[in-house]
Amino acid sequence: MQRVAPEPQEFDRVLSSMCTEPHPVAREAATRFFATNPGDPATYQEVAALEARAVDALGDIAGLPDPHGYIASGGTEANIQAVRAARNLARESGGRPSKTDSPVVVAPESVHFSFQKAADVLDVELRTVPVDEEFRADLGAVEAAVDDDTILVVGVAGTTEYGRVDPIPELAAIAHDHGAQLHVDAAWGGFYLPFTTHQWNFTHADVDTMTIDPHKVGQAVVPAGGLLARDRTTLDALAVDTPYLESTSQATLTGTRSGAGVASAAAVLDELWPDGYRQNFESSMADAEWLAAALDSRGFDVVDPELPLVAARIPDDLFDALRAADWRISRTASGELRIVCMPHVTRETLRAFVADIDTLV
């Protein structure tokens, strides 16, 4: 028996996730392309074409007219691959020995933990620097940390904990002054930022690579992360020969891939960019501002949201009681409550959350 209706109770109380319920057109496309493998594009040509469309749409969003890239398993893969490409390119270019013998990635400490994973996997050093009082990369600290052994500087466009946007153009300048690449992690933020005045993408700055995930705010089905690159050489640096597939090389980290994820990304980007995503941003931002005001008026210290993510300091026992009341919530590293206002998070849900806070306090 096939049960295709979503499980509404699954999402209602999830306030901690940067993923969300897939959009109906995403779900429908995923179901149709379940049994296809974009990792074998010569055999599965229809889904290969959909991937090209999805990458073009991501290029539109990210200000990159002629994008290179692919739909990845997720933001973690995209981040790992960006570091891998930078590492491999530094070796190919026969640059300073330190870039090849002891390659370093410089990133703000707000960077997603997938960069720790990338450093372990790829045998590179991750050098993190403090953020400023606005929770953004401290340019002076980054400048001091970047030197001749740096292969990549990372800027985050929509940080995991506070939803902040790093000074991307300045970071790009620092990176290129030292022969390093600039990667922007817009895994979550990328689907909001086009509707703000932030300077974050390939048009605003000399960005080399970007992570931007359809399966987060984009509302595609998991797995659908996104890796974009300005230059073809990035993907070439990732390519491994494939002797038995009909195509000759493969740049992805995984082999067999999900046609469902790729097709859903193409479908939902087609459906929601730009107007649907704009409406989503405006609605979620309003919800975040409402929640911030509601918490502030109750005397909690709130980090004012710049994107639809609210952090606030609440007592530990209140946090624990909210979890016991079945709210899926998480904390920042400093211990603040962290609420992500994803598309499935409604004003009604937030009112119920605040009502529970009032009851428990």
Added chain:
Amino acid sequence: MQRVAPEPQEFDRVLSSMCTEPHPVAREAATRFFATNPGDPATYQEVAALEARAVDALGDIAGLPDPHGYIASGGTEANIQAVRAARNLARESGGRPSKTDSPVVVAPESVHFSFQKAADVLDVELRTVPVDEEFRADLGAVEAAVDDDTILVVGVAGTTEYGRVDPIPELAAIAHDHGAQLHVDAAWGGFYLPFTTHQWNFTHADVDTMTIDPHKVGQAVVPAGGLLARDRTTLDALAVDTPYLESTSQATLTGTRSGAGVASAAAVLDELWPDGYRQNFESSMADAEWLAAALDSRGFDVVDPELPLVAARIPDDLFDALRAADWRISRTASGELRIVCMPHVTRETLRAFVADIDTLV
């Protein structure tokens, strides 16, 4: 409008793939768990429990009573992670410097290209050795290639090109004599081999890690690869701290993961192991033997199948004509036609294929 029926024309003529149409119970489970993320097990507890069940079932199949492991994005991730674990364990154990400075993986040349990818990603050397006339790892050549810098020896249980099974117990002995781990790549073969007399798994030999993919012969939905490990230390060597999730560390290569793949693996393993998989093996093996006989009787040189995979030398123009007639076929590195008799490949399909050969010749 939701179209949930499979696209029958999608698979009929695909004779080159080691993936197949998902089983109906796999598809149904996938649809129900579309919007869950096993990468966040504390939030998505139901799918986390399904993953544990799937891993236990894979342990049953692979002769490992108390399995450690997880459902991966695919066999490529499982293979990369096996190499990564061996590399990291060699460093932790403070072994001979050469295992840490210049780690080597020894594998037969029949090994899947994901090991080339792993070598690039993880900065290890892949040393391949010739196979014998039976297309199996040549033990003498492996013995000669393994030395103090070797961290991992790979044996394949169901090779990509000829469906052969390497001498796993002997490879394990060679590996352990040199302080190296033994990894078995049973990504494809693992769902057939329990119904044969081959010695390939954790009970038959001193195997450390194994790749075994539900989304190949297992008929789960992509993505659902499988990594199994005898010891907990393998997963510990892969673990990265996760500061903002409710759980504290993550051993997978990807971050956010597909609940659809995991749930489908649990459902189909529950449904088909062992009887459904046994029937599938017997039926596919009979088809492969029929095809081998049909090609042999027409004067083509055939590599007798040991598992449901047939290779045969046919003229290049016949190969090209068959592709032009819309058969999705592939070649071995030596240029032979290679036909994989997956669950979706029926006797009727193979009769039509042979009939086309007769027409074109």
